[in-house]
Amino acid sequence: MIKKSKKVKDYKLLTKALPTLRYLDPHSVFIHLQNSRCKTYDVSVKEGDRVLFGEQIGVRHGGFFEQPVHATVSGTVGKITKKLHRTGRKVDVIEIKNDFLDTPHESVYDRPDAIIEKMTQADMVEIVKEKSLVGLGGSGFPTYIKLGTKEKINTIVINAVECEPYLSSDYRLILEHPEEVITGLKYIMQALNVDHALIAIKSMKNPLYEVLTQVLEVRFPELNIQVVKLGNYYPQGWEVEMFEQALGIRVPPGELPTKYGIIGFNVSTTVGVFDAIKHNLPVTKRHFTITGDAVKFPQNIFVRVGTSVKELIDVCDGFLDVEEDIVIVMGGPMMGTSVTTSDVVVSKTTTSVIILKDIQYKEEQCVRCGSCVYSCPTHLQPVQIMNAVKRNDKDVMKGLNANECIECGLCAYVCTSKIHVTDYVRKAKKLIG
Numbered sequence: 001m002i003k004k005s006k007k008v009k010d011y012k013l014l015t016k017a018l019p020t021l022r023y024l025d026p027h028s029v030f031i032h033l034q035n036s037r038c039k040t041y042d043v044s045v046k047e048g049d050r051v052l053f054g055e056q057i058g059v060r061h062g063g064f065f066e067q068p069v070h071a072t073v074s075g076t077v078g079k080i081t082k083k084l085h086r087t088g089r090k091v092d093v094i095e096i097k098n099d100f101l102d103t104p105h106e107s108v109y110d111r112p113d114a115i116i117e118k119m120t121q122a123d124m125v126e127i128v129k130e131k132s133l134v135g136l137g138g139s140g141f142p143t144y145i146k147l148g149t150k151e152k153i154n155t156i157v158i159n160a161v162e163c164e165p166y167l168s169s170d171y172r173l174i175l176e177h178p179e180e181v182i183t184g185l186k187y188i189m190q191a192l193n194v195d196h197a198l199i200a201i202k203s204m205k206n207p208l209y210e211v212l213t214q215v216l217e218v219r220f221p222e223l224n225i226q227v228v229k230l231g232n233y234y235p236q237g238w239e240v241e242m243f244e245q246a247l248g249i250r251v252p253p254g255e256l257p258t259k260y261g262i263i264g265f266n267v268s269t270t271v272g273v274f275d276a277i278k279h280n281l282p283v284t285k286r287h288f289t290i291t292g293d294a295v296k297f298p299q300n301i302f303v304r305v306g307t308s309v310k311e312l313i314d315v316c317d318g319f320l321d322v323e324e325d326i327v328i329v330m331g332g333p334m335m336g337t338s339v340t341t342s343d344v345v346v347s348k349t350t351t352s353v354i355i356l357k358d359i360q361y362k363e364e365q366c367v368r369c370g371s372c373v374y375s376c377p378t379h380l381q382p383v384q385i386m387n388a389v390k391r392n393d394k395d396v397m398k399g400l401n402a403n404e405c406i407e408c409g410l411c412a413y414v415c416t417s418k419i420h421v422t423d424y425v426r427k428a429k430k431l432i433g
Ligand code: SF4
Pocket: 372, 375, 376, 377, 378, 379, 380, 382, 404, 405, 406, 407, 408, 409, 410, 411, 412, 421, 422, 425
C-alpha cells in the first residue's frame, strides 16, 4: 500500500482548491448505447426526432438486467455512430444535437417530501431502476439491485475516500453540495430501514469533516450518521479495505458485504439517489475531474453525460504538449485505462480523465525483489501470475487466485523493473474467465 508521506507529491492539489466549473452547453452529446455490461440495445427514436431533457430514448440489454437510456440535453436526434469506449472497444453512440433550451421531459419533476417520507424500499428501487442509476464511482453496477437487497443491513457506509491520485471531484461535490449527499444517504437509510450510517473520508480531508459534521448537526440532527476519518493511503477506498478500517469487518473474497450487515455506496451514486428520488431525474450530468501534467488548466467540471472529452480539453485550454506525446487515461491513474485518442465521451461511470506526458519506461528483467507481492492488497503473488501468463498455464493462474485481483495497479506502480505487472494479471483474469 502507498502510505502518504511528506515526500509523496499530492497530485490532487492541481484541482482540489478550485470551485467546480459548470460546462453544461456542449453542441452535441453522444450517449453510449453499449458498455461493458450491456452489449445490445433498442432505440425508440430516429434521426431528426425532437427529444427532451431526461426523456427515455432507448434501452440497453445486460446479461441479467436492462438499463433505460435517457437524453441528457433537449434537442434533435442525430446519427448512431461509433466511438471508443474506455474498455478499448468501439461502441455505438447516439448523437443528440443540443437546442440549448434544456426543456425537461414531463417525467422530470420534483417529488414532495411528504410523498417521499411514505416511500417503501420497493418504491425507491423502482425509481432508481427507471432512472437507470448505476455505481457512479466507476463500477457501473445497477444501483436498484444493491438497494433492493433482502439482507438485514445494520450499517451503510458512504465511500468518500477517493484514494486514487489526481482525483478530487468527489471532494468538491461534498464541499459544494453536502446537503444533497446527506439527503441521498437519508433516502438510502429509509429504503433499507437502517438507522446507522457512516461517511468515510481520508483523515487528511479536514474541510470535508468540518462541512459534513456541521451540516449534519444543524440540518439533520435526527440522523445517526458519523463522519469517520480513515488512512491516507492507496487503496483505502477499495471497499473491502474501507469496511475493515471503518468497522473492523473484513469481507472475505467472493462474499458480499450485505452478508455481514454492511453495504457501501459511492458519493456520486448517493447524489444520484437524491436526484432520482427528489427530482425524478435520471443520470444526465456528473462531476468529473480532468487533470494531469499535460493539460494547461486542470479542473473539476460538472458536465452532461455524453460530452466530448476533446471539447472538455479545449475548455481546459488544451494540451501542454502535442497530442502525439501524451497519454490519456480514462478513470484514475491507478485503475483507469489509457485510450489512444481524445475522441471519447464522458459516460455515467467516467470519474476522470488524466492527461499525462508520455514517458516511455523500458521494461527490465524481473529481479525477484518481491515488491509486487508485498504491496498487493488482496495478498496475491502478481509475479507468479505473470510467469504463469507467459507460460499460458491456466491451472496455475487459477491456483494463484488471479481472479481475486481488484486491478488496483499497485504491483505495476511498485515494480523495480518497471514491468506492467497489472496488465499480466488482467490478462490472467480474462484467460481463466
Ligand atoms: S493489480 Fe491485482 S495483483 Fe496487482 S497489486 Fe493490485 S490486486 Fe494485487
